[in-house]
Amino acid sequence: MVIPLPRLRLQGFNNLTKxxxxxxxxxxxxxxxxxxxxxxxYIDEQYDADRLTQILSDVAEIIxxxxxxxxxxxxxxxxxSVTMLISEYPVVEKLGRDVISGAVVAHMDKSxxxxxxxxxxxxxxxxxTFRADIDVSTCGVISxxxxxxxLIDSFESDIVTTDYRVRGFTRDVRGKKHFIDHxxxxxxxxxxxxxxxxxxxxxxxxYQENIFHTKMHIKDFDLDTYLFEANASDLSFKDRQRIEVxxxxxIEELFxxxxxx
Numbered sequence: 001m002v003i004p005l006p007r008l009r010l011q012g013f014n015n016l017t018k019x020x021x022x023x024x025x026x027x028x029x030x031x032x033x034x035x036x037x038x039x040x041x042y043i044d045e046q047y048d049a050d051r052l053t054q055i056l057s058d059v060a061e062i063i064x065x066x067x068x069x070x071x072x073x074x075x076x077x078x079x080x081s082v083t084m085l086i087s088e089y090p091v092v093e094k095l096g097r098d099v100i101s102g103a104v105v106a107h108m109d110k111s112x113x114x115x116x117x118x119x120x121x122x123x124x125x126x127x128x129t130f131r132a133d134i135d136v137s138t139c140g141v142i143s144x145x146x147x148x149x150x151l152i153d154s155f156e157s158d159i160v161t162t163d164y165r166v167r168g169f170t171r172d173v174r175g176k177k178h179f180i181d182h183x184x185x186x187x188x189x190x191x192x193x194x195x196x197x198x199x200x201x202x203x204x205x206x207y208q209e210n211i212f213h214t215k216m217h218i219k220d221f222d223l224d225t226y227l228f229e230a231n232a233s234d235l236s237f238k239d240r241q242r243i244e245v246x247x248x249x250x251i252e253e254l255f256x257x258x259x260x261x
Contacts, residue, residue: 015169015170015171016139016140016166016167016168016170016178017137017138017139017166017168018137018139018144018145018164018165018166018167019135019136019137019138019144019163019164019165019166020135020136020137020144020145020147020148020162020164021133021134021135021162021163021164022132022134022152022160022162023131023133023159023160023161024133024134024151024152024155024157024159025129025131025157025158025159025254026043026129026130026156026157026158027127027128027129027130027158027226027247027250027251027254028127028128028226028227029126029127029128029226029227029230029247030121030126030228030229030230031126031229031230035228035229035230036126036128036228038228038229039119039121039128040077040119040128042228043078043130044074044079044080044119047080047130048080049072049074049080049081049082052072052080052115052117053070053072053082055115055151055154056082056084056113056115057084058150059113059136059147059150059151060084060086060113062146062147063136063138063142063143063144063146063147064088064142064146065087065111065138066086067084067085067086068085068086068087069084069085070082070083070084070085071083071084078119079117079118079119080116080117081114081115081116081117082113082114083112083114084112085111085112086111086112086113086138087111088140088141088142111137111138111139111140111142112135112137113134113135113136113137114133114134114135115132115133115134115135116132116133117130117133118131118132118133119131125246126243127246127247127250128228129250129254132155134151136151143182144164145164145184145187145190148162148187148190148191149192149195152191152195157216157218158218159215159216159217159251159255160215160216160217161213161214161215161257162187162213162214162215162216163211163212164187164211164212164213165209165210165212166180166210167210184212185205186203186205186212186214187203187212187213187214188201188214198218198219198220199216199217199218200216200217200218200219201214201216202214202215203215215255217251217255221244221247221248223240223243223244226247227243
């Protein structure tokens with residue numbers, strides 16, 4: 001729950017911009033080249049532009065935003081993107097449909113939700129990864145933090161890197177500037193208990209700049225959950241060990257954001 005500070009009497013509109021960004025990774029191992037190709041096809045089908053549009057529409061409903069416009073695209077050979085422009089108030093009702101395009105342009109740098117997907121496979125060792133980049137940026141009183149748990153649950157996430165930042169200022173009726181309008185010590189404060197239990201997490205926060213960063217990786221390692229079209233019981237002990245080493249290394253490198261020697 002987003003805890004607001006004592007109610008402010010503002011001079012006009014709340015001009016604070018609140019941005020929540022994710023990098024979400026799903027990792028698997030596909031034994032053959034054919035299986036790796038089928039994994040890409042599976043991911044492309046599971047997270048095509050239609051599915052992503054539905055997820056973002058649910059996000060807009062959760063945070064209490066009104067959808068102004070949607071642009072979406074499936075890419076060849078793989079991947080998809082959706083961009084959704086949103087506002088705190090229903091622009092069509094206030095301004096009329098004849099000026100909706102102007103309203104959309106006016107809100108492009110203010111409130112939006114975007115998602116881009118990047119399925120890929122390693123050329124040699126069988127590792128396949130799916131990355132989704134998600135940005136939820138709002139202005140006014142609506143908060144993207146309300147959609148935090150829903151977005152993590154919407155993707156099969158082995159690793160999640162999350163950034164939250166409050167930018168700009170809003171002014172009260174006495175002329176005083178306010179650079180944040182809610183309490184926050186960590187993104188972890190807003191995570192549901194089942195997510196906290198599922199992931200190891202650590203923070204890098206810059207409190208004086210209202211910048212919050214949390215990295216998460218899944219606690220439990222079960223090889224069967226990482227194998228695509230295969231079962232661990234069908235593999236030799238040596239192959240299971242080799243694949244586990246590859247997968248755990250991939251998780252560590254993505255979590256730390258660098259190649260490990």
